[in-house]
Amino acid sequence: MANQEDVFKKVISHAKEYGYVFQSSEIYDGLSAVYDYGQNGIELKKNIREYWWQAMVQLNDNIVGIDAAIFMHPTTWKASGHVDAFNDPLIDNKDSKKRYRADVLVEDHVAKIEAKIHKEVTKAAKRFGDSFDKEQFLSTNQRVLDYQAKADDILKRLGKSLENEDLADVKALIEELEIACPLSGSKNWTDVKQFNLMFGTKLGASADSAMDLYLRPETAQGIFVNFLNVQKTGRMKIPFGIAQTGKAFRNEIVARQFIFRMREFEQMEMQFFIKPGTQQKWYETWKEKRLNWHLSLGMGEENYRFHDHEKLAHYADAAADIEFKFPFGFKELEGIHSRTDFDLASHEEYSGKKLQYFDPEENKSYVPYVLETSIGLDRMFLAVFSNSLQEEELENGTTRTVLKLPAVLAPTKAAILPLLKRDGLPEIAHKLIDDLKWDFNVIYDEKDAVGRRYRRQDAAGTPFCVTVDHQTLEDETVTIRHRDTMEQQRVALSEVKDIISKKVDMRYWLQRI
Numbered sequence: 001m002a003n004q005e006d007v008f009k010k011v012i013s014h015a016k017e018y019g020y021v022f023q024s025s026e027i028y029d030g031l032s033a034v035y036d037y038g039q040n041g042i043e044l045k046k047n048i049r050e051y052w053w054q055a056m057v058q059l060n061d062n063i064v065g066i067d068a069a070i071f072m073h074p075t076t077w078k079a080s081g082h083v084d085a086f087n088d089p090l091i092d093n094k095d096s097k098k099r100y101r102a103d104v105l106v107e108d109h110v111a112k113i114e115a116k117i118h119k120e121v122t123k124a125a126k127r128f129g130d131s132f133d134k135e136q137f138l139s140t141n142q143r144v145l146d147y148q149a150k151a152d153d154i155l156k157r158l159g160k161s162l163e164n165e166d167l168a169d170v171k172a173l174i175e176e177l178e179i180a181c182p183l184s185g186s187k188n189w190t191d192v193k194q195f196n197l198m199f200g201t202k203l204g205a206s207a208d209s210a211m212d213l214y215l216r217p218e219t220a221q222g223i224f225v226n227f228l229n230v231q232k233t234g235r236m237k238i239p240f241g242i243a244q245t246g247k248a249f250r251n252e253i254v255a256r257q258f259i260f261r262m263r264e265f266e267q268m269e270m271q272f273f274i275k276p277g278t279q280q281k282w283y284e285t286w287k288e289k290r291l292n293w294h295l296s297l298g299m300g301e302e303n304y305r306f307h308d309h310e311k312l313a314h315y316a317d318a319a320a321d322i323e324f325k326f327p328f329g330f331k332e333l334e335g336i337h338s339r340t341d342f343d344l345a346s347h348e349e350y351s352g353k354k355l356q357y358f359d360p361e362e363n364k365s366y367v368p369y370v371l372e373t374s375i376g377l378d379r380m381f382l383a384v385f386s387n388s389l390q391e392e393e394l395e396n397g398t399t400r401t402v403l404k405l406p407a408v409l410a411p412t413k414a415a416i417l418p419l420l421k422r423d424g425l426p427e428i429a430h431k432l433i434d435d436l437k438w439d440f441n442v443i444y445d446e447k448d449a450v451g452r453r454y455r456r457q458d459a460a461g462t463p464f465c466v467t468v469d470h471q472t473l474e475d476e477t478v479t480i481r482h483r484d485t486m487e488q489q490r491v492a493l494s495e496v497k498d499i500i501s502k503k504v505d506m507r508y509w510l511q512r513i
Contacts, residue, residue, distance in 0.1 A: 008327040011386045012258050018460050033252060033263045043411030048380050049245055052268045054506055055293050056243045063241035064234055068222025077214050079350035080221050087194035089170055090253055096184035099253055102170045102192045105179050106158050111329050113151045120144050159311035167192040197250045215249035223271045224343045227355055238357055238368055241272040257328055259378045266377040273368040279338045282371045283318050287336050290373050291322060296512040297406045299387045315342030324383045333383055334375035341367040403461035404484055408509040413440035414464040414500055415457045421446050429468045436497060458483055464500055
């Protein structure tokens with residue numbers, strides 16, 4: 001486990017050192033669980049958002065986008081259930097005075113059991129070599145089956161207790177499992193209490209007449225209240241989707257794990273409006289579509305898995321997460337939820353306005369059902385960044401730190417390097433930059449020996465380095481170096497744009513979906 005913690009520490013320090021993520025207001029000792037994206041971070045974030053938007057909106061003729069305001073009428077949050085039900089179960093340790101999410105303590109305990117299963121599999125794989133059948137081992141090994149049954153029982157009980165709001169049983173479970181405070185090792189716990197996660201604010205000039213508002217805790221409600229506006233003005237026919245990316249805010253008490261769980265974060269959501277009764281079909285369709293989107297980035301199929309929810313939200317009839325293997329284990333990256341007609345029906349009830357669709361084929365009106373896909377942009381950023389950061393042993397015995405970002409997402413696509421700062425080489429390099437910058441983000445780097453510049457660009461995640469040297473003066477060729485393989489090839493100046501284009505163009509990547 002310590003090794004995983006070390007890996008994660010490296011991810012955090014690398015993110016700062018190379019201009020990806022900084023602690024917010026760092027000169028004032030920062031603000032807990034709030035982060036700023038640096039010059040490289042903002043580009044990576046923008047590219048991830050764009051990769052999602054093109055796949056979701058541009059490539060689907062029945063999905064359109066909106067950008068709803070962060071402030072919404074307060075009744076919105078009553079209708080959505082957030083005022084009454086948007087709570088986290090919290091527990092305090094009396095000795096360390098630290099506060100934890102009770103469900104996360106239990107889930108972390110289960111993760112340790114799952115780690116034991118993984119250990120058994122690794123041992124068996126070593127023992128049996130090529131003849132090892134993982135599936136068979138998992139389904140027949142008694143020790144593994146016992147571990148799995150124990151993990152399943154714990155999660156089932158936790159899910160049931162949370163669903164019934166039986167907080168006393170959540171505490172009883174923590175005590176029965178002998179879960180200790182991660183900080184102090186003490187098992188001296190308070191009762192479990194509910195805590196609402198919405199940030200409150202005021203709208204209005206004077207304290208007397210100001211209206212109580214909330215910062216939105218999710219972007220979905222802005223889509224639901226605009227359902228009819230979009231449907232009518234866009235003349236949309238069911239099934240159709242509305243997509244949105246934007247900031248959301250949650251007063252997370254136990255914000256942790258860097259940008260994985262923040263108080264101010266960005267979501268990329270799509271609500272797909274469908275005919276009641278077709279939700280199972282669309283649920284399976286979107287699960288497959290979304291997993292294919294993730295896999296198109298080439299970050300390893302083994303790093304993703306589906307996790308079906310034991311405990312369904314009050315509005316859902318099916319829900320699954322796409323989990324990703326972060327440095328701290330498999331955690332939720334994206335949710336796919338069948339939300340039934342809860343949202344539109346609830347807003348209809350609270351607003352007194354009809355939110356229905358007239359179906360010309362059925363010749364009747366109904367409240368559509370909704371299928372949601374919701375992914376955290378910051379979590380996706382962390383998934384991409386942590387998966388890409390690698391230490392490589394080279395043949396000459398040295399190591400290099402390389403950030404193998406999918407080239408389509410990399411902040412800078414190429415660094416242009418003149419071999420020397422004289423003999424007209426910088427001029428050719430700048431001319432090349434002026435040509436390429438219309439199509440990609442490129443940078444100029446002339447400081448230090450070329451080998452050191454290569455290493456710097458490797459660590460920053462730049463997929464290509466183009467070196468201008470004396471041979472360029474004679475035959476207008478340059479050396480292009482590939483980050484991932486370190487392979488170098490001599491190419492004509494006129495070919496550089498096409499070579500880079502083929503590797504970074506969204507079209508080539510999105511076609512894999």
